Amino acid sequence: MQDIISGFLRFQQEVFPERKELFKTLASGQTPKALFISCSDSRMVPELVTQREPGELFVIRNAGNIVPSFGPEPGGVSATVEYAVSALQVSDIVICGHSDCGAMKAVATCACLDHMPAVKHWLHYADAARMINESRNHPTEPERIDGMVRENVIAQLNNLRTHPSVAVALAQGRVTLHGWVYDIESGSIDALDAASGKFVPLAQHPATKV
Structure with missing residues (x-):
């Protein structure tokens, strides 16, 4: 301390x-221009990775960079998304996963989380990603975990679209969505390409968006 x-x-x-x-x-x-949703992991620092100044990013961080789908009892993530889109009028929303994510590793390997009931409940918001990832062949455990990280970014983007404020902004063409995966060791980012549905190197495809 x-x-x-x-x-x-x-x-x-x-x-x-x-x-x-x-x-x-x-x-x-x-007057931030972007909402950046990332994991709480201490190794992922949005402002450092994007080299943004104070005031330029509106940030949500939680275990697994999760966005619960909109429901009758919206929580803190929903309220923050709504404020960013409706009040701050951000023009871009990034959901950024990262390598060696503990949350996604637990989901991909079916780790027992009975001793952490709140975490166990929270990670159910990644169930769709888990089921898709499990339906695919992964030769190694690291590849299974990496697949989970990527599928989770896609799933959370889908959840994000269920939020009324985001749906309206997308319909009006005033917000753009981005799905990223940050690699801690190399410092690189792969971005989800809407046309191909694949993740591509952001450095080589800087205009990539969802």
């Missing part, structure tokens, strides 16, 4: 003074 406090003190004493005008502007409002 002391390292975290020391980091804040460095921010307050060194970083903040150099960026004072930026924070002064941000103090009165925000």
Whole structure:
């Protein structure tokens, strides 16, 4: 904890003074252009990976980068999606999975989660992805897990479309969806290509979208 406090003190004493005008502007409002939905995993930092400044990304992070389909009792993720689309008018939404995802590894390997009932319940929102992934042949366990990560991104994009605010924005052509998978070791991103239904290297296909 002391390292975290020391980091804040460095921010307050060194970083903040150099960026004072930026924070002064941000103090009165925000105008992020994108909603970025990623995993809570400590190795995945959206602002670092995308090199965005404070105020440029509206971020949701949770176990498994999950977006529950819209229902009669919407939770925090639903409320945040709705606010981003309806109030902040973001133009892009990214759902970003990542390599070695603990949540998707648990789903892909049918790990017992009885000792973590909240996690077990939460990961049921990946059931569609799990069933699709299980229907396919995976020669190795790492390939099964990687397949799960990718199928989960697709499943969560489908869940995202059930949200009324997103459905309206898509119908009006004012929001674009993106499905990404970030590889921790290489720093690369594969993006879901709508035309082929495949994930392709984002560096080689920067215009790729869902």
